[in-house]
Amino acid sequence: MAGSRFGVLLVGVLIGAWLSSCMAYDFYVGDRHGWSPNPSEPFNNWASRNRFQVKDKLVFNYETEHDSVLLVSKEQHDSCNTTSSYLKLEGGHSTFAFSRSGPFYFISGNSTRCKDNGEKLIVIVMAIRDKSKVSPPSSHPIFPPPSGVPPSPAPEITRESPSISPSEIEHSISKPPQHSSSHFSSDYSLGLVVSLLVIGLSVRF
Numbered sequence: 001m002a003g004s005r006f007g008v009l010l011v012g013v014l015i016g017a018w019l020s021s022c023m024a025y026d027f028y029v030g031d032r033h034g035w036s037p038n039p040s041e042p043f044n045n046w047a048s049r050n051r052f053q054v055k056d057k058l059v060f061n062y063e064t065e066h067d068s069v070l071l072v073s074k075e076q077h078d079s080c081n082t083t084s085s086y087l088k089l090e091g092g093h094s095t096f097a098f099s100r101s102g103p104f105y106f107i108s109g110n111s112t113r114c115k116d117n118g119e120k121l122i123v124i125v126m127a128i129r130d131k132s133k134v135s136p137p138s139s140h141p142i143f144p145p146p147s148g149v150p151p152s153p154a155p156e157i158t159r160e161s162p163s164i165s166p167s168e169i170e171h172s173i174s175k176p177p178q179h180s181s182s183h184f185s186s187d188y189s190l191g192l193v194v195s196l197l198v199i200g201l202s203v204r205f
Helices: 002-022 043-048 073-081 111-117 156-160 166-171 186-204
Strands: 025-028 059-061 068-070 087-089 093-097 101-107 120-125 182-184
Touching: 059 182, 068 073, 073 182, 087 093, 101 111, 156 182
Parallel strands: 025 059
Antiparallel strands: 025 182, 059 093, 068 087, 068 101, 101 120
């Protein structure tokens, strides 16, 4: 009986460990204020208070008629260049999922809001712990250069990150979740319930 109870408890612990390695978060950019000009807290300060990992998502809420979100290069971010981008998010509610580690640069599609109103963001996604799943270092830029913009050397931090293709960028976009400023993705809620049930059974028997 004791051995059976220990076995059930062990299974519960293993499931819990698996969940901790799979959990992803949804981060609402700017919290309740959203993606807007003249934020009460600079967006980079907001980003520095959070830890981002692969599979986590950024949720952007913004004015549908007057704003958008552009995924750009470091140079475009620094100069607020909105003439071209790797990806443009529109519609007032957008979600972007991280498919790799390294830096991501976002700016407002409204150049004035980017230059004068602080609507720009840099997010650094933590490296994957399991090195066997990471591609060899690449000397190429993280994203293919947008049309009309000459390629530029990749920042030093990006050399440990694999390149990302346009198709991967498309898969990074998903419908935004609702309610809560930062929470676990619902994909793992069922597994968490199973884990708790297993642990509960072990205590009962």
